[in-house]
Structures are given as structure tokens and as C-alpha cells.
Amino acid sequence: MRLSKWTITDNSGMLYPLILTLSTQSNFEFCVTLQEAVNPLYLLSALEKTYERFAFTKVELQNNLFRSCLVENNHRVVIHQNSGKLLGRINFAKNNNYLIEVSYIDNEIHFKFFHSIADGNGAMVFIKYLLIEYAKLTGSQIDNDNVTVKNGENENAYQRYLDKNVEAKGLISSAKSASLQVKGKYFMHDGLAYISGEIDLKKALEVSHKYNCSLTVFIGAVAMLTVNELYGNGKKSPSLFIPVNLRKFFPSNTLLNFVSSAKCILPPDVKDLENTIELLSSALNNELKEENLKKALYLASTVANNPFTKFCPFFLKRELITFGRELVTTGTQTMILSNIGNVILPDGMDKVVKNINFFLNCNRRTPVNLSMGSYNGILSVCFTRHIVEKKIEKAFFEKMRDLGLDFEIHSNYREH
Amino acid sequence: MICKNCGCKIKGEPHRCPLCDFVFSEESDKSKKKKGLGFYKNPFTLIYILADLALFLILYFIGDKLDWDKPVLIACLVSLIPIYLIIRHVLLGMRNQASKLTILSILVSLFLVTILEITGYTSGYYYIYTSFHASIFILTIVVVFCNFKVYYPYISGFPVQSLLSWIPFAICIARGQMYGYPLAVALAENLFSIIMICCFPKEMLNQLKRFFAV
Ligand SMILES: [Zn+2]
Numbered sequence: 042m043r044l045s046k047w048t049i050t051d052n053s054g055m056l057y058p059l060i061l062t063l064s065t066q067s068n069f070e071f072c073v074t075l076q077e078a079v080n081p082l083y084l085l086s087a088l089e090k091t092y093e094r095f096a097f098t099k100v101e102l103q104n105n106l107f108r109s110c111l112v113e114n115n116h117r118v119v120i121h122q123n124s125g126k127l128l129g130r131i132n133f134a135k136n137n138n139y140l141i142e143v144s145y146i147d148n149e150i151h152f153k154f155f156h157s158i159a160d161g162n163g164a165m166v167f168i169k170y171l172l173i174e175y176a177k178l179t180g181s182q183i184d185n186d187n188v189t190v191k192n193g194e195n196e197n198a199y200q201r202y203l204d205k206n207v208e209a210k211g212l213i214s215s216a217k218s219a220s221l222q223v224k225g226k227y228f229m230h231d232g233l234a235y236i237s238g239e240i241d242l243k244k245a246l247e248v249s250h251k252y253n254c255s256l257t258v259f260i261g262a263v264a265m266l267t268v269n270e271l272y273g274n275g276k277k278s279p280s281l282f283i284p285v286n287l288r289k290f291f292p293s294n295t296l297l298n299f300v301s302s303a304k305c306i307l308p309p310d311v312k313d314l315e316n317t318i319e320l321l322s323s324a325l326n327n328e329l330k331e332e333n334l335k336k337a338l339y340l341a342s343t344v345a346n347n348p349f350t351k352f353c354p355f356f357l358k359r360e361l362i363t364f365g366r367e368l369v370t371t372g373t374q375t376m377i378l379s380n381i382g383n384v385i386l387p388d389g390m391d392k393v394v395k396n397i398n399f400f401l402n403c404n405r406r407t408p409v410n411l412s413m414g415s416y417n418g419i420l421s422v423c424f425t426r427h428i429v430e431k432k433i434e435k436a437f438f439e440k441m442r443d444l445g446l447d448f449e450i451h452s453n454y455r456e457h
Numbered sequence: 458m459i460c461k462n463c464g465c466k467i468k469g470e471p472h473r474c475p476l477c478d479f480v481f482s483e484e485s486d487k488s489k490k491k492k493g494l495g496f497y498k499n500p501f502t503l504i505y506i507l508a509d510l511a512l513f514l515i516l517y518f519i520g521d522k523l524d525w526d527k528p529v530l531i532a533c534l535v536s537l538i539p540i541y542l543i544i545r546h547v548l549l550g551m552r553n554q555a556s557k558l559t560i561l562s563i564l565v566s567l568f569l570v571t572i573l574e575i576t577g578y579t580s581g582y583y584y585i586y587t588s589f590h591a592s593i594f595i596l597t598i599v600v601v602f603c604n605f606k607v608y609y610p611y612i613s614g615f616p617v618q619s620l621l622s623w624i625p626f627a628i629c630i631a632r633g634q635m636y637g638y639p640l641a642v643a644l645a646e647n648l649f650s651i652i653m654i655c656c657f658p659k660e661m662l663n664q665l666k667r668f669f670a671v
Pocket of ligand 1: 460461462464465474475476477478479
């Protein structure tokens, strides 16, 4: 696949460089735990092969006068020793300008993705391919047929499905209503803390089926209930922000960003779990209606299609957006819950890969976020946080235990 | 293993409970060191001090030979850039209206003062230099007293910088001139540094060590 010199970033992808400020990068991180210690040489050559296969990810970010672009990156591919800092900033200079930072420590491989380049779904395809290449190098016999080249892997799916006749009224106001906020003392330095719990997937599904809802809704409802009990004042409504994989609704092979988000707002006085699940379920279903998804898609594209953003110089745009964000003191959501779903690797890969974890970034407005995913029959539920307090995590896992789900906990013990 | 204190199941054999912080074994801290947080080095104060010194030296050596109107204006505007950067860095995330208003008013007043000085100054370069110092000083006080524990890494070099503020005063004396303004700034900055060191000795000394390690 040849790249033109200026590959224009997809519509929502171009937002991320804009909000790249001194303190935050829009990154997300995967941690793959192998059965044995990582071999850096194999990892590097697997990474090189993966970049070759997904040529549109072998890029660097360049800001010209009017917008940011992704340009083919011809520097040497590099990997690093993991610093132990979860979701810190990617040092582009050290990373030879690559937008994906791959590092290793003991038997863990960490992938840090800059959000401009892909969403969780696209990233997973990239990682799967790399892991299979790695496994081949270690001598395992793995079938790689399920990762063949598809058409339109780097298409701008937003543009393809953009419906210009969407009634845009009320979009902005609903997206901006103030929500319940999690408050705490921020960490002094770069990087996040995580507390993650693992449990048998079957067991978790059984319990969620008992409540007649999906696993996402079940976990989300328990989390929202916990937050409301700890921080609620009966006035502000807790709201959960769930990224939606648009490929499920608008078929596309794209590996670039193609997500929208469902904002589920609950009343401030939710009390018991059944009630919360029911409300969250209906709110999510409403957000997933085709007309609402189209609206969300439209909203994601307006920024790119707006004449102001097209012709305003880039540095000015960045300053304006950053300043605007700083002026907004109330957050629009309480928490983000992202589910990457069940990760399936080809037969035989379980002998190489032990576990896959997914970490979501936090900022000062949503200081605690939740991610989940499962691999090889194990469900991981992972809280990442930007604050010292871990009340939510403690109460959440206590609640889960009361519901009969005894998670196995681990953490990076970040405290300040 | 299972935590005796809160009853949660824990993966592996860590030295304390991730949820309730109950300590299982004292030898510990291995896991913490292996996955250290990474040493944070803050180059901003160093940049600030260098910029500060450069500004002063330039003004001192070429100050008398120039027609002041344009250079003063340019220097004032240029001096706003590091101030803006430092403010952005120091206050990043301090998202309350009071802090923003403080910053804005410092910038505006500094600008007004310099404009006034251009139109009726007697000794432009001292004025710029000291007002630059003074604005950073006011800013630091605001920031520190708002939330010391969070922001002290960003002001690590302040005691060092405050010692430098005696230089303009010494030069004034050497030139046989006497300006109250540099003296006031130097005194105030040093006093404030001493107060900070007295209030938070551990943190400040740590930061000083880090600063010199850069
Ligand atoms: Zn415990």
C-alpha cells in the first residue's frame, strides 16, 4: 500500500492533535502479558513487520499552517524498556516520531497508542498481528489467515456515512449538560494509577444474565451506583460515557478512528441496582438508535467540515481550543466506560499470551475511568485514576463481592 | 492470596493490599522500585533563570547606548513570552476562575506598567527587569498558597532565583545609584524563600537537590 505524502487525518482523528496540550495527550494503552519473558529482538522484528503490514500506521504527525497531517515516517523503528509509568506522555522525539510506543518489561509488552492513529478496535488488530508475528518467531505454529489485507483499512468512514440532512438541533446543548463529578487530590506527576480485577468470564455473564442485561451495562451500573453513593449530592446527575464502535452499525473495514459515544444520564436519586440497570439499559438503547448514531456521527464531523476549522491557522486553533477547555470547569460526564469486548487470538496463541489488559486515559475532569475486556475466558475490569483517593475502586469491588463476583485484584501501587 | 483486612482476593504475593493498604510484609518495596515512577526533572525553572539573566545582561550592557523607545517595547513584549509559558506550566490544571483572573490581571498590569514606563520612563531597563521579577513573585505566592503540595515541583528553583535578585541591587550600588524597587523585590523574594523553606523543609530541600541534578 503506497501512501500519498499528505494523508489527511480522519475527521475525529484531527481533533486529538488540537487538544494535545502540555499536560495531556489523548492516549490509550494495552498491556499484553506473555507466558515467558519478552525477547526484545523478536519484539522489534515483529513490530517492523507489523508496520510494514499496516503501512498507514507507520507515520508521524506534522502540523502545517492550517491543520495537522500524518506523513510517512522513514525513521528507524524503536522499542523501549517500560518505565513503569502507566499512560504517561509519549515522548515523540525518543520514539522516532512514531505514534505508537511499544515497550517491554519482564513478561509484559506495553502498547501506547496516540488516539489520532486508531481507536481501540483498530489498535487491537495491530496488536493481534504483532503478537502472531512474535509467536512465529518464538517457533510456535500459528495460522495467520484471519488477518489478511482488507479493502479500505484506512478509509475515512465518518465521511462515507456522513448524512448532511441530520437535524442538528439540540446536539450541543445535550452534550454539554453538567454532570456529577468525581473529586480528589490530583497526582503530582505524569502517569496514572490502576486497580484491576480479574474473574471468570462465565461467572460474570451468569450474574449479568440474572439481571437481564449485557455485561457492559451491568458493570457500568454498579460503577455508577458506587460513584453516586460516594459523591452524589442528590442534585447533579451521574452520567456514563460509553464509546460506541460504529463499525457494528455502519459496516467498514477502517482501522482508523470510527467511534462515537453514548452518553447515558441517570437521575440523581438512583438507589438500588435493579433500578440503575433498567435506567442505564434504556438510556444506552436510546443512544444506539440509528437516528441518534447519525447525529453523533454528524457532530464528530462538524469540526472538520466547519469553514473556521478549515482555514484558521493551526497554532491559533490549538490555543483557542486549549483555552476553551481550560475555561470549562464542569465536566460533561462522570466516568468513561470502554469495553473492548472479547479478544480472540488464533489457536495455539494461549501458549504464548497469558493475558491482555486495556487502560483508558484520565484527565482532570474525569479523573477515574473504567475499561473492560476479556481474553481466554477471563474478564478484566480495570479502573485507571488520576487522583490519590481510591474509594470508588474499594467500594466497587466490595459491591461485586456482595453480588457473588470475587475479583482477583492487582495494581501498580501508584500513590502520589 | 486473600487480604486479612478487607477480604479481597489479591493476585500474586504483593507486600500490601492494593485496595485497603493493609501491609502483609515489611521487607517490601521491591515491586515499587522495579516499576518506579520515573524521576521527574523540571527544566522550566532553569530556562526561566537563564532567560532572566540574559534579559538583564542585554539590558545592562547595551542599555545606555540605545534609543530606548523601540528596544524597551520589544523587550517588554518578549519578556511576556516566558511569563506566559511559566504561567501555563505552573497553573496547568488549576482550573478555577480565581487563578485565571489573577494571571490575567498580572499580565495586564505588567503590560500597562511597561507602556507607562515607555512614555515617561527614567530608567527603562531596571523597571522591566524588576517588574518581570515582581510579577513572577506575585504569581508564585498565589500558586504556593493555593496548593503547595501539588505545585512545589514547579517552583523548585525559586530560592536560587531569589538569590539572583540581589545582582541588580548590587549593580545599582556599584553605579552609585539607589533604586528602592530592586531592593524591595530582592528582600521580598528572599524572605518568601525563607518562609517556604521553613514551612516545608523536606519538600523544598528535595526540590533543590532535584534542581541541581538537572
Ligand atoms: Zn485489603
